[in-house]
Every structure is written in C-alpha cells, then in structure tokens.
Amino acid sequence: MQVTSQTVWKTLAGAAAVALALFLVWYFSAIVVYILVAAVLAVVGAPLVGRLSRLRLRGWQVPRSLAALVTLAVIWAVAALLGSLFVPLVFHKVHQLATLDFTAAMEGVAEPLAGVQRCLGDLLALPDSAFSLSDAIAEAVHGLVSLDRVNALVASIVGLTLSIVVAIFSVSFITFFFLKDDRLFYEMVAAIFPERYHANVTRALDEVTVLLSRYFTGILAESLLLTVASMLVMMAFGMQAADASFIGLTMGVMNVVPYAGPLIGGVVSVAVGIVSPIEGMTAGHTAFVVAGSLLILKGMDDFILQPTLYSERVKAHPLEIFLVILVAGSVAGILGMLLAIPSYTVLRVFAKEFFSQFRLVRQLTDKI
Numbered sequence: 516m517q518v519t520s521q522t523v524w525k526t527l528a529g530a531a532a533v534a535l536a537l538f539l540v541w542y543f544s545a546i547v548v549y550i551l552v553a554a555v556l557a558v559v560g561a562p563l564v565g566r567l568s569r570l571r572l573r574g575w576q577v578p579r580s581l582a583a584l585v586t587l588a589v590i591w592a593v594a595a596l597l598g599s600l601f602v603p604l605v606f607h608k609v610h611q612l613a614t615l616d617f618t619a620a621m622e623g624v625a626e627p628l629a630g631v632q633r634c635l636g637d638l639l640a641l642p643d644s645a646f647s648l649s650d651a652i653a654e655a656v657h658g659l660v661s662l663d664r665v666n667a668l669v670a671s672i673v674g675l676t677l678s679i680v681v682a683i684f685s686v687s688f689i690t691f692f693f694l695k696d697d698r699l700f701y702e703m704v705a706a707i708f709p710e711r712y713h714a715n716v717t718r719a720l721d722e723v724t725v726l727l728s729r730y731f732t733g734i735l736a737e738s739l740l741l742t743v744a745s746m747l748v749m750m751a752f753g754m755q756a757a758d759a760s761f762i763g764l765t766m767g768v769m770n771v772v773p774y775a776g777p778l779i780g781g782v783v784s785v786a787v788g789i790v791s792p793i794e795g796m797t798a799g800h801t802a803f804v805v806a807g808s809l810l811i812l813k814g815m816d817d818f819i820l821q822p823t824l825y826s827e828r829v830k831a832h833p834l835e836i837f838l839v840i841l842v843a844g845s846v847a848g849i850l851g852m853l854l855a856i857p858s859y860t861v862l863r864v865f866a867k868e869f870f871s872q873f874r875l876v877r878q879l880t881d882k883i
Contacts, residue, residue, distance in 0.1 A: 536707075549685045551857075554700050556686070557693035558728055560586040564694050583694035587687060601768070604761040715868040722864045726830065727857055734771060741816055742767030745784075748808045753793045754801075762787055766809065770816075772853050773840045781809050831863070835879070 540547050560583075567582035693700050705716045746763030750756060762784040769780030788805035792798045836856060843855035867880035 546685075548854075549682065550689060550700075550703075553686050553689035553693055555727065555731060556590055556690045557697070557700065558724060559731075560590055560690075560694055561697060563589065564697075580695050583691055586694055587691050590690070591687070600760075601764050604757060604764065607757065607761075712869070719864045719868045723861050726860050726864070730856065730860065737816065738767040738770045741770050741812065744812050745809065748812065749805070752804050752808070753795065754788075755791070755794075758787055758791045762805065762809075766812075772849055773856065775844065775849060775852055777809075777813050781806065781813070784809060831859070831879075 563586045564579065564582045567577050567585055568579045570577045701717060701720050704720060705713045708716050742763040744763075745766045746759045749759035749762050754762075765783050765787075766777065766780045769776035769783075772779075785802050785806050788801040789798045792801040793804065796804070836859075839859045840852050840855045843851035843858070845851075847854075863880050866876045870876045871880070
C-alpha cells in the first residue's frame, strides 16, 4: 500500500478519534458501565421477551413493553434470590468477626505459625528472637479492626449503598428500553459513526454479542461449578453447612474476577476456617484443609475450564488474555481485571471491522 499524505492524515485522524473516544469512555466510565451492564442483561433477557411478546390470550397479544417489564422483574427476582442466599451469610460472618476472641484464634494457629517461623528463620538465617510471626499477624489483624477503620468501613458502606441504589435504578431503566426495543443499543452505537460505516458497526455488534454471550454464559457456569464443588468438599470434611456455603459462594463470586479474585476468595475462606474451625479440628488444621482443598479445586479449574473459557470463547491466545488482564489490573485495579476481557473483545472486533489494513490488527483478529 502506497503511503501518501492523505493516508497519513486519515490514520492520524482515526487515531485521534479513537483516543478521544477512549477518553470519553474513561471520563464517563460509570455511565458506560451502566449501559454495558444493561446491554448484557438485555441480551440475557431477549429470549424471554420474544416468547412473552408472541403470546396471545383470547386474541390479545402481549405488548412488547409488558413483556420487557415482566422480563426485567424476573431478572431482578433471580438477583434478589441470589442476594438472599449470600447477604445473610456475609452479615453472619461479619458478626462473628466483630465478636471474635483474637487471642483464642491465634492460639489455634500457634503451632503451624511456629513451624512457618522456624522455616523462615532457617531460610533467612534469623535469630529466634528477631521477630514473632504470630505477634506480627495479631498486630496486623488488630490494626484492621481498629475503631477508626470500623468507622471508615461504616461510612464506606453507607456510600456504597447509595451508589448501589443509583446503579440499580439506572441499570433497570436502561435495560427496560433495551428489552423493549432490541435494536436500540445498535442504533445508539451506530449513531456515533458516519452512516457509511453502519454496516460495519452492525456486523461488529453482532460478533460482539455472540462472543460476549459465550463468555458470560461460560464464566457463570464455571463459577456455579466452583461454588458447588467448594461447598461439597468443605461439607465432606465436616464443616457446617452455613460456613461451607459461605466459602462456596465466596469462591464462586470472586472467581468472576480473573486471577486476583480466586486469591482474594481463598484468603477470605482460610480466614473463615480459622474463625469457625471444623468440629474436631484445630483452627490451624482447618485452615490447612481449606487452603489445600481450594488449591486443588482451583488448579483443576485453571487447567480444565479456564483455557476453554478465556481463550476459545473469546477466540484469543491465552498469553494475549493474560497480558490484557495484567495491564488492565495495573491501570484500574480489580474493576479493570473484571472488565478486561469483555472490553478487549469489543476492541478487537471493532478493530477488525475498521482497521483490518494493519498487519498487527489482522494478527490479533485472525481467529474472529
């Protein structure tokens, strides 16, 4: 391809437009997230809206607006059901933590910590009096539950609650109209582009819908399997059903966040094992059982389920996905890791439609 001044200016203009679009997406990130969540819910609820709108009752056909409203109610009913299972367990654990006897808890794990301390002392050639691992952990835990931190946590919970209320209302409002008019989201996106590109936008959105539907259904199935497996394994070791359910739900929910989520969920699960040890086991033994079981389950998940989920479902190389998640996590933390794969999928599809003349774009999108 011959490089001319016109080609250079077109490329620079395209790059500037992309940069401006990315800046606007970042600046209005909350609104963009609401729209994307609503679009995903609309994709999930579209089959039910179609079925309901085709119903005829004594010659009266169900209006699409009513079908959309019923579908939205069903979506939030399912969400409320899941919340009713998870929220009481969380508050129960928070109450246990608030009334926890730290001295007794540390005594329960004193022996394993002493073994770890001896290994660290031998490895680092430290004298026995140099530090106490149990004292350091106790001091850190006391710092985490200090009065100032509790007050800050309460304030943050109040702010988070208000944000959640606004988010639920906004997402519900947008989702209703996306369900009512299944082409509305397409028209919103297409309105950003010149009319001559509308065919490209439509093809890109069709491909994005397919890929993201595959991705979200896969990750929901994976999280559900991990939840059930973790719960059953914990109960098999004799853990109470409430504690096993909390660990299973924690691992399932946190598994939605690639890589970092299961690590956070594992730490929380081990803490639950220390706070509520299995009957007949010490806190240290329970923590070892929980950590070992979750490591085995997560290892099976990483080697069996995730390669299919993260690579084949979005048609990208595993190393490519890992680097994208790593970059997104360094830029935007946990939220960035959560949105990394869907955002990258959208960018790849649109890049294929509009920038396929570049060799790098062709290499990144050849599987789509």
